Amino acid sequence: MAPCILSFLLLVVSFSQAEEIVCRRLGDPEKPQLLKDGDVIVGGIFAFHSSWKERKDTYMHKPLPLQCTSLNFRGFQYAQAMLFAIEEINNSTDLLPGISLGYKIYDDCGSIARGVTVTLTLANGNEIVSALSEAPCTRPVQVQAIVGETSSSPCMAISTVIGPFHIPLISHFATCACLSDKTKYPSFLRTIPSDYYQSRALAQLVKHFGWTWVGSIRTNDDYGNNGMATFTETAKQLGICQEYSVSFFRTDPPDKIQKIIDIIKASTSKVIVAFLNHMDMDVLIHELSKHNLTGYQWVGSEGWISDSQIAAMDRHHIMDGAIGLAIPKVHVSGMREFILDVKPLSSSSNELFIEFWETLFSCKFKQSKSSTGNQRECTGDEDLSEVQNSFTDMSLMPIFYNVYKGVYAVAHALHNILSCNKTCNNTVQLDPSMILQHIRKIHFKTKEGDEVYFNEYGDPAAKYEIINWQPTENGIVDFVTVGLYDASLPADKQLTLQNKSLIWAQNSQQVPVSVCSEKCLPGTRKVLQKGKPICCYDCLRCAEGEISNITDSITCLRCDSEFWSNERRDACVKKEAEFLSYEEIMGALLTAASLFGTCLTAFVAFIFFRHRQTPIVRANNSELSFLLLFSLTLCFLCSLTFIGRPSEWSCMLRHTAFGITFVLCISCVLGKTIVVLMAFRATLPGSNLMKWFGPAQQKLSVLGFTFIQVIICILWLSISPPFPFKNFKEFKDKIILECHLGSPVGFWAVLGYIGLLAILCFILAFLARKLPDNFNEAKFITFSMLIFCAVWITFIPAYVSSPGKFSVAVEIFAILASSFGLLICIFIPKCYIILLKPEKNTKKNMMGKGAPKPS
Numbered sequence: 089m090a091p092c093i094l095s096f097l098l099l100v101v102s103f104s105q106a107e108e109i110v111c112r113r114l115g116d117p118e119k120p121q122l123l124k125d126g127d128v129i130v131g132g133i134f135a136f137h138s139s140w141k142e143r144k145d146t147y148m149h150k151p152l153p154l155q156c157t158s159l160n161f162r163g164f165q166y167a168q169a170m171l172f173a174i175e176e177i178n179n180s181t182d183l184l185p186g187i188s189l190g191y192k193i194y195d196d197c198g199s200i201a202r203g204v205t206v207t208l209t210l211a212n213g214n215e216i217v218s219a220l221s222e223a224p225c226t227r228p229v230q231v232q233a234i235v236g237e238t239s240s241s242p243c244m245a246i247s248t249v250i251g252p253f254h255i256p257l258i259s260h261f262a263t264c265a266c267l268s269d270k271t272k273y274p275s276f277l278r279t280i281p282s283d284y285y286q287s288r289a290l291a292q293l294v295k296h297f298g299w300t301w302v303g304s305i306r307t308n309d310d311y312g313n314n315g316m317a318t319f320t321e322t323a324k325q326l327g328i329c330q331e332y333s334v335s336f337f338r339t340d341p342p343d344k345i346q347k348i349i350d351i352i353k354a355s356t357s358k359v360i361v362a363f364l365n366h367m368d369m370d371v372l373i374h375e376l377s378k379h380n381l382t383g384y385q386w387v388g389s390e391g392w393i394s395d396s397q398i399a400a401m402d403r404h405h406i407m408d409g410a411i412g413l414a415i416p417k418v419h420v421s422g423m424r425e426f427i428l429d430v431k432p433l434s435s436s437s438n439e440l441f442i443e444f445w446e447t448l449f450s451c452k453f454k455q456s457k458s459s460t461g462n463q464r465e466c467t468g469d470e471d472l473s474e475v476q477n478s479f480t481d482m483s484l485m486p487i488f489y490n491v492y493k494g495v496y497a498v499a500h501a502l503h504n505i506l507s508c509n510k511t512c513n514n515t516v517q518l519d520p521s522m523i524l525q526h527i528r529k530i531h532f533k534t535k536e537g538d539e540v541y542f543n544e545y546g547d548p549a550a551k552y553e554i555i556n557w558q559p560t561e562n563g564i565v566d567f568v569t570v571g572l573y574d575a576s577l578p579a580d581k582q583l584t585l586q587n588k589s590l591i592w593a594q595n596s597q598q599v600p601v602s603v604c605s606e607k608c609l610p611g612t613r614k615v616l617q618k619g620k621p622i623c624c625y626d627c628l629r630c631a632e633g634e635i636s637n638i639t640d641s642i643t644c645l646r647c648d649s650e651f652w653s654n655e656r657r658d659a660c661v662k663k664e665a666e667f668l669s670y671e672e673i674m675g676a677l678l679t680a681a682s683l684f685g686t687c688l689t690a691f692v693a694f695i696f697f698r699h700r701q702t703p704i705v706r707a708n709n710s711e712l713s714f715l716l717l718f719s720l721t722l723c724f725l726c727s728l729t730f731i732g733r734p735s736e737w738s739c740m741l742r743h744t745a746f747g748i749t750f751v752l753c754i755s756c757v758l759g760k761t762i763v764v765l766m767a768f769r770a771t772l773p774g775s776n777l778m779k780w781f782g783p784a785q786q787k788l789s790v791l792g793f794t795f796i797q798v799i800i801c802i803l804w805l806s807i808s809p810p811f812p813f814k815n816f817k818e819f820k821d822k823i824i825l826e827c828h829l830g831s832p833v834g835f836w837a838v839l840g841y842i843g844l845l846a847i848l849c850f851i852l853a854f855l856a857r858k859l860p861d862n863f864n865e866a867k868f869i870t871f872s873m874l875i876f877c878a879v880w881i882t883f884i885p886a887y888v889s890s891p892g893k894f895s896v897a898v899e900i901f902a903i904l905a906s907s908f909g910l911l912i913c914i915f916i917p918k919c920y921i922i923l924l925k926p927e928k929n930t931k932k933n934m935m936g937k938g939a940p941k942p943s
């Protein structure tokens with residue numbers, strides 16, 4: 089044990105004797121791709137390559153450095169934009185006078201791992217540093233702020249690493265909403281709006297054109313996954329359904345992309361929302377072109393939609409008519425010329441510059457190892473104006489402008505910290521966290537007039553242009569701005585589309601339709617299909633009595649009780665009111681019959697009056713006959729009260745008038761019958777019955793019988809009178825206007841009383857029918873009562889079973905039939921004799937053969 093402790097002590101002593109600790113960065117040193125010294129150094133991280141070789145690590149030895157592939161001119165453009173801003177600030181006498189900005193720019197190939205590596209290099213430097221033992225390895229950071237990275241995923245990794253040191257990272261193109269989380273990424277800022285807004289804007293755009301059935305493709309990284317998650321959430325709220333949602337990454341094996349192509353081919357939706365960055369779109373377009381997959385309407389995120397390089401790649405015009413969100417276009421004077429001047433880039437590492445030059449001009453330098461012979465040789469004097477590729481393409485100017493704004497934000501923060509006014513205070517010790525604080529509070533205007541500031545999440549104000557890919561005659565796609573989206577406005581005004589003609593997929597002028605189910609027209613309602621998203625449904629016709637008056641209604645509304653659905657089930661119409669009216673044929677016929685009866689009665693009365701002195705009239709108790717004729721007139725007339733719209737008065741009048749006139753009528757007949765019976769008995773010897781039933785008694789009895797009915801009616805009317813009533817039950821689509829009886833007892837009492845009198849009359853007449861009288865009225869009265877009773881007995885079942893106005897018609901018919909029965913049976917035979925057989929109208933004839941002769 090002892091020797092071991094001793095050796096440990098010796099080690100410590102040897103260190104303390106040296107009084108110096110050597111701080112060495114782990115890993116291989118990294119050299120910046122572009123570098124210039126200055127008073128303040130700003131870091132930059134861009135992807136000069138867009139991909140790398142996938143290697144399977146065996147973990148048996150130290151992993152080899154990442155081998156980057158696919159030179160990416162965009163990265164160079166961003167770097168140039170940064171240099172432009174730095175040079176402009178350096179030239180400026182207002183901003184940071186006397187202070188020169190320097191830069192260190194690294195290539196991370198878009199790789200997360202390399203991104204973290206170069207970030208640590210930017211913070212630490214590569215040098216081997218000796219430090220005093222009291223403060224081992226503490227040195228101020230190398231850079232005060234970092235501009236970059238382009239993609240979200242590397243930004244997240246980089247922010248995680250430098251967050252604890254509060255070194256500001258200002259991205260120009262990392263849009264993932266996740267980066268707004270300031271507890272995770274405290275030092276992250278950006279000059280491009282968060283996808284939080286973009287995803288919502290895309291969903292609103294899709295909704296605006298009525299596409300409720302869409303497919304979606306996303307980059308399988310934080311940009312695509314988070315952006316699509318927000319899109320999906322918003323789309324769901326707006327009632328948009330996704331048929332499929334697939335993801336891929338550009339380094340994925342080909343069969344994975346093939347699967348996506350198969351899914352698109354098998355889909356029924358016509359709209360594809362693509363949340364991709366341009367590197368993945370490159371790969372996808374290539375694959376789509378191979379399969380000639382045209383006819384889909386593409387909706388794009390800003391990652392690719394404004395990239396004319398993508399449009400140029402699309403030789404089969406697969407993407408024509410695409411619509412999407414783009415960062416508003418700007419023109420920064422001098423930037424284009426600066427970017428195209430590649431001289432500053434020649435200061436970069438020789439190897440990268442050669443690769444850049446060779447790719448730019450598609451040539452090979454002689455000394456280059458990779459020269460294959462069939463490419464022309466580079467001279468080094470090639471002219472950029474003769475080539476056209478993504479380096480000369482300035483469609484991403486808005487993004488370059490974002491880089492520019494980022495650099496300016498740093499410069500303005502420095503300007504404030506150093507309290508520059510003509511000169512700056514050089515003695516202030518710079519510290520990244522101080523710069524971070526100042527950048528967060530910055531608010532300035534660029535020379536293009538844009539206000540630059542960051543909200544509490546480090547995001548700028550969200551404004552997008554809506555652009556449409558419109559193919560022109562020479563095959564080049566024109567990015568036409570067709571609208572604006574401004575998230576700072578109230579929700580209903582955020583999306584505004586200008587009145588410009590849009591071009592859709594396959595050069596169509598018509599907005600494509602992409603729905604799972606067609607709209608449900610008014611009159612139908614949606615019924616979801618089992619196991620399918622809510623956008624897939626069937627349209628069911630509303631039931632009778634129910635309507636829907638909007639398209640895509642979920643429910644059918646029931647109409648009010650006085651209304652009914654129309655044939656198309658899209659509106660409630662007032663139910664037809666049914667009652668027996670004068671206008672319709674049945675009502676008119678019954679009215680005519682009633683008036684005819686009245687006239688006939690009047691005619692009979694006239695004849696009787698003219699011949700009142702003749703025996704036949706005298707013999708038949710002329711007073712009662714005239715009273716009977718009068719009551720018959722009333723009977724005919726009272727049927728009219730049943731026709732027409734029921735009102736309070738007509739309802740009360742109907743049954744009571746009918747009841748009273750009929751009782752009057754029957755009691756007259758009854759009186760006559762009794763008279764006949766009496767007259768016969770009176771002819772028998774020793775009888776003076778006629779004295780007991782003289783004309784006065786006859787009238788009194790008629791009055792008495794009628795009075796009873798009047799009392800019944802008064803009781804009925806005062807206790808529970810009939811009233812007009814709307815019957816909804818009988819028919820679904822009609823209202824029956826009828827008179828409610830009030831008290832059925834009253835009604836049946838009135839009818840019953842009439843029936844009682846009629847039966848009494850019938851019995852008496854029946855007894856008298858055989859009496860020998862040449863002109864025996866009893867026979868006719870029997871017959872008329874038979875008709876009367878038959879009519880009323882058949883009326884009752886018909887009344888109970890006939891619905892609505894028919895029951896009224898039946899009742900009128902019964903009234904008319906029985907009145908005609910009485911009129912015809914009792915009076916017509918007499919009229920016949922009076923008018924046509926006057927020879928029989930003699931006293932002698934009245935006392936026929938076999939009849940006992942009156943004394």
Ligand SMILES: *[C@@H]1O[C@H](CO)[C@@H](O)[C@H](O)[C@H]1NC(C)=O
Nearest residue numbers: 124174175178179188189190
């Ligand atoms: C800034 O300007 C100074 C001279 O004014 C120059 O020496 C320096 O190289 C410039 N720096 C940059 C980054 O252009």
Ligand SMILES: *[C@@H]1O[C@H](CO)[C@@H](O)[C@H](O)[C@H]1NC(C)=O
Nearest residue numbers: 172173175176177179422426
């Ligand atoms: C900076 O000033 C130099 C010299 O005046 C000029 O050549 C250069 O174009 C300026 N750069 C910018 C970006 O304005």
Ligand SMILES: *[C@@H]1O[C@H](CO)[C@@H](O)[C@H](O)[C@H]1NC(C)=O
Nearest residue numbers: 377378379380381382383404
């Ligand atoms: C692609 O499809 C279009 C129409 O569907 C057709 O006109 C064109 O010839 C096809 N191209 C190829 C390469 O198959």
Ligand SMILES: *[C@@H]1O[C@H](CO)[C@@H](O)[C@H](O)[C@H]1NC(C)=O
Nearest residue numbers: 503504506507508509510511
């Ligand atoms: C800058 O200095 C001038 C005079 O040197 C002074 O009038 C002005 O108020 C100062 N501005 C600021 C912002 O300090």
Ligand SMILES: *[C@@H]1O[C@H](CO)[C@@H](O)[C@H](O)[C@H]1NC(C)=O
Nearest residue numbers: 506507512513514515516517
């Ligand atoms: C410069 O800054 C230092 C430290 O903040 C301060 O002590 C000094 O007074 C400042 N000088 C001027 C001229 O403002």
Ligand SMILES: *[C@@H]1O[C@H](CO)[C@@H](O)[C@H](O)[C@H]1NC(C)=O
Nearest residue numbers: 584585586587588589590597
């Ligand atoms: C929009 O354009 C159409 C024709 O392109 C025109 O008829 C219409 O009046 C325009 N509307 C507005 C508001 O400008």
Ligand SMILES: *[C@@H]1O[C@H](CO)[C@@H](O)[C@H](O)[C@H]1NC(C)=O
Nearest residue numbers: 635636637638645658659660
């Ligand atoms: C649809 O019907 C309801 C209730 O009947 C009514 O309030 C509404 O105004 C109607 N809407 C249309 C568009 O007709």
